Amino acid sequence: MREGMVEANAIHHNVAISACGKGGQWQLALKLLSLMPGARVVPNEITYNAAISACEKGGQWQLALNLLSLMPEAKVVPNEITYSAAISACEKGGQWQLALKLLSLMSEARVVPDEITYSAAISACGKGGQWQLALKLLSLMPDARVVPDQITYNAAISACEKGGQWQLALNLLSLMPEAKVVPNEITYSAAISACEKGGQWQMALKLLSLMPGARVVPDQITYSAAISACEKGGQWQLALKLLSSMPEERVVPDQITYNAAISACEKGGQWQLALKLLSLMHEAKVVPNEITYNAAISACEKGGQWQLALKLLSSMPEERVVPNEITYNAAISACEKGGQWQLALKLLSSMPEERVVPNEITYNAAISACEKGGQWQLALKLLSLMHEAKVVRNEITYNAAISACEKGGQWQLALNLLSLMPQLRILPDVVSYNAAMYAVSGMGVGYALFRKAFGLGMYPQFWSNSYSTINLHDMSCGAAVLAVRWWLAEVVPHLLSGPTTPKLEVITGLGKSRKEWRTTTDVQDAVFQLLQGYQFPSRIDQNNRGVITIDGRQLKSSELRRLFTPPS
Template sequence: MASPSSLLSWPHRAISLSFQPKNPSPSPATARVSVQDPPPPPSDANPSPGRSSNTSRYVWVNPNSPRAAGLARARAGSGRRARLAAAAAALAACEAGEAPVAAALEAAFPEPPSEQDAVIVLNTTSARPAAVVLALWWFLRNAEVRKEVILYNVALKALRKRRRWSDAEALWEEMLREGVQPDNATFSTVISCARACGMPGKAVEWFEKMPDFGCSPDMLTYSAVIDAYGRAGDAETALRLYDRARAEKWQLDPVICATVIRVHSSSGNFDGALNVFEEMKAAGVKPNLVVYNTVLDAMGRAMRPWVVKTIHRELVSQEAVPNKATYCCLLHAYTRARYGEDAMAVYRVMKDEVMDIDVVLYNMLLSMCADIGYVEEAEEIFRDMKASMDSRSKPDSWSYSSMVTLYSCTGNVAGAEGILNEMVEAGFKPNIFILTSLIRCYGKAGRTDDVVRSFAMLEDLGITPDDRFCGCLLTVAAGTPADELGKVIGCIDRSSAQLGAVVRLLVDAAAPSEPLREAAGELLGGARGVVRMPYCNCLMDLAVNLSQMEKACALLDVALRLGIYSNVQTRTQTQWSLHLRGLSVGAALTTLHVWMSDLYAALQAGDELPPLLGIHTGQGKNTYSYKGLATVFESHLKELDAPFHEAPDKAGWFLTTSVAARHWLETKKSAELVAV
C-alpha cells in the first residue's frame, strides 16, 4: 500500500482544478481542490473564531479516484467549448470570402479539427449563408471527416434557419456533384426548408425524390411533408400520408397532429380535426400549446363555440399558459358565434395582460357588438382604439361603420351623426355601409327629409347603390307615413328603376294585383338569393301597412312559387302547422290570412281537420326591441279572438284543437278572419 509520502511526490504532471460545490455554503470562502497539495491540518479545516472568514478552504482529491478524472475532463471540455464558440464567432465576424473564412478557421484550428468540431461550429455560427457554405468546404478539406453527408446536413440546416431556398438548392446540387449520398436527415432538412420558405410545391417535389435515393421517410419527414401537401391544397394526399405513418406504427407527436388538424380545418372537415385531437390524447400524446391553438382555431371556424369553451378549460387545467395566439383564436370563435359575454371576457384579459390588439380584432369585436346590441361595450372598445398609441390599433373606416350601424339600430341619431363627423375629421369618406346604416337610423326616427339628404350624399360621393342599400330604402318605406312616402319612393326610383316600378304598383290603390304579380316575379326572379327574402318581407310589410291585403297575398304567391319561402305549411294526420319563423310581421300576417282562408275552404268542402292545429313563430326577439314575432302574434290573435294559445311546453308555438278551431271558423266569414 502506498504511503502518504509517496502520494505527495506524485511523479506525473500536477493537476490543479477548482470547482464550485453543487450546494455552496453560505460562507463566502472559496473551495479549491488539488490533487497535488496534502490534506490541510485539522486546525485549518476548523478555524478559530478569531481567524478571518475569507481564508480559503482546500479539499484534497485522490488522483487515482474517478472524481479526479471527471474534474480533468470537465476542465478540458470547458476549454474546448470556449474554443469552438470563439471559432463560430470569428466565422460570423469575417467577410463572406474564401480567403477571410479560411484565415479565421486556420487561426481557430491550428491542428486539424474533428468532425464534431466542424458540426458544432457550423451549427452555432450566425455567419452569412455564403460564409457558411465556404466554411463547409474548408472543413471538408481540412477536418477529419468520416461522413461528409453530416456536414452537408448541418450546412443545409443553417440555410433553412435563414430561409435561403436558392442557396439550399445550390448546395444540394454541389453535394450530388461531389458524389455524397443524401440520407433521411438531408431530405427532412430540405423539405422543411422549402416549407419554411413558403414553397410547399418544392417540399412535395423533394419528398417524391426520396425513393430514388433509397431513403424512407421518418417521423420528422412525414410531419414536414404532410404540412406541405396541406398548404399546397392536396389535403387527400396529406391525410393518406398521415394514415400511412400511423399504419407503420410511428409514434404520434404534437407536430404531426397539429399539422393534420390544420389540414382538416383548411378543407372544412372540422369533425376530422376534432377526431385527430381526441385520438392523440387517447394515444398518450400530450397536446402542446400549438396543438391547442390549432384546434381552437378549427372549432372557431366551425362555429362551435361550446367546443371552444371546453377545449379552453382543458388547456387551463393542463397548466398550459395561453399566449396571444390562444386569445386571438378565442376572440375569433366567440365573435363569429356572437358569444358576447365570452368575447368581452377574453378582450379584458388581453387588456390586463397588455397584449397588442390590432384593428382587425377590434373590428371583429365592434361588429359583434353592433349585431347583438352591446352599446356600452362597443363604446368602451372604441375609446380604447382611439386611446391606443399603436397605429395598428387606430379606428379605420370599418370601425366607424360598425359604430354607425350600432347607433342606427338603436335609433340613436345623435350618436350616429357624431361618429360620422368623427370619421370625416379623421380623413375617411363615408362608404355605402355607413350611408345605409345612417338612412336606416333616420327612417326609424321618422326623419324622412334626412333620409333624402343622406341619399343625395351617396350620389355626391359617386357611390352606386347595391341590393342591400335598396333593401334598406324598402324598409324605410314600409315604416314611412303615407304623406311622406313619395319622397322615399323617389330615392328608390333613382336607386333601381325596376324596384321603383314594383313599389309604385304596390302603393297605387287603383292598380290591379296582376301587373304587380308579374313585375314582382321578374324582380325577385332576377335578384340575388341573399336579398330575395328581405325584399319580399319589406314589400309585404308595405302592403299590410297600406291595407293592401290582396296585393300582399299576390306577393306571397310569387314568393312561394319562386321557393323564397319554403315549408310554410305542413300537414300530418295529427297536426296541421303554419311555420312563420324568419318572416317579417307583414309577411307573417299575410301568411296567416291565407292559411285561415285555406282552413275555412277545407271546412266548406267537408274536409276533417286534424286533432291539433299549430302556429310556430319561434321564440326569438329582435336584438334592439323587446318585441319579437311571438309577442306581436299573441296580441294579434287576441284581437281576432282566435282560440290559439301559447303552448307551455313548446316555446314559440300557439296551439288549438280542431273543435275550437271549427267553432271559431264557422262563426266568422272568410273576409273577416284577419283584421289588419
C-alpha cells in the same frame, strides 16, 4: 503556399457569408460575395450556397434565383444544397411554380434531390394552396429513393391543413409510425389546425390529449389551434378550460392564444368574459392587436353593450392599435343594435380621417341604424353614397333601405327599391318582400306583391299537411295579413264546397323562433285582429297557443271571395 492562402481566404469568405446569412444580413452576404473577385478569391459551390441561403432567409427569392443563374458563368456547379436553398427561397416567397420548376431542372442537371429538397418543394406547394401537388411529391419520394423525414411529413400535413383537408392530414399522421418517423409538436399543431379549419373540434381535442402519450409537449401554437377549434365549434367553455390549463403545462399564452379565446367568448355571447380576458392580457403583459379589439368589440355588440364597444374603440390609440374596417363595422353595428343612429353615422364619417375605407358591411350597419331610428331620408342618402363610393350593394343593403322606407310611410319608395334590385342583379329574398309587404299590406298593390312573392316560392312552409292549415312562419305581419286574406278568399271556399267542413288552422307560432321584422306587432295579434274585424269565429288553440283555429261552418264563400279583391 499561395494556393493554401487562396483556399484559406475562400474558407474565410464562406464562413463570413454564412454568418451573415444566419444573422439575417443578406445585404452584407452579397456585398462580401461581390468583393471576392477584387481580392482574387474564387467563389465555389459552398460560397454560392451560403449566399443563396442568406437570400432565402432574408425573403429575397429573386436574388436567390439570380445567384443560381450566375453559377454556370462562374463555372461553379450547383449541388443539391444549392437547389434546396433556392427552392426554399421560392417557398418563402410564395412561388410554388418556380419551386417545382427548379425541382424539375435538378433531374436535367443530374443533381439528385434529397429529403430537404422535397420538404422545401412540398412546403412551397402547401403555402400556395396546392395540397394535391404536395401529396403528389410525397408519393414520388420512394421511387426517387428519398426517405421522408419529420420535416417532410410536417410540410405535407400543413399543406392539407391549408387546403382544408383534415381527413388527409390525420391519415398522414397515422402513417408516420409505420414510416418510423416520430411526430413532434409541429406535426400535432398542423394536424390540430387542420381539424380546426374543418370544424372538427372533438378530433382536435383528441389529438391534444394524445400528445403526452406520444411524449410530445404542446406549445403555444398547439394550444392556440385547439382553442381556435373550440371557438369555431361554439365551445367557449372548453376554450376557456384549455386556456386555464396552460400554466400547469408550463405553456405561456400569447397574443394568438388570447385572441382565439376572446373570439370564442364573442361567438358564445359572453361579452363579460371577453372583456375579462382582455384585462388579463394586460396583466400578463401580452400586447393586444386589432384582432383582439375586433373580437372584444364584436362581443360587446352581440351583448347589446354599445357604450362598452365605443369605450374599447376609443382606447385603441393608447394601446397603439390601429382600428380597421372590421373594428368600425363592429362598433357601428353595436350602435345600430343600441338604437344610436347618430353615433353610428358619426363613426362612419370619422373613418376617412383614420384612413379606413368603409365596405358594404359598414354601410349596411349604418343604413340599418337609420332604419331603426326612423331616418328613411338618411338611409337613402347612404344608399346613394355607396354608389358614388363604388361599394357593392347587396340584398342586406336594400332590405334595410326598404324597411326604412316602410317605417317612414314611404311605400312608393319601398316598392321602387324592390323593383330596382333585379336590375342591379340583386335577387330579392324573403326579407325584401316581407318589408315591402308590410308597407303596402292595406293597399291594392299589396295583393299583387303577395301573389308575386308566393309564386316565387318565398314561403315554402306555407302549406302544412293540407290546404286547410297554413303556416305563417318566415312572414312579417304585413305579409301574414295578406296571406290569410288570400287563403280565405281563394282556397277556403273550395274546401267549404266539399261534403265535410274541414278544420281550419292558422299556425302563427309564439314569436320565439321568428326573426324580428322591424316591428313590435306580433303576427298572431295582427291575424287575430283581422279575423275578429270580419267577425269570423276564431280562437287561440288552448293546447297549442301558436295556432289560431277558425270554425269553417259559419263562413260564407261569397263573403270570403271579397277579401282578396284589391280596393278600387
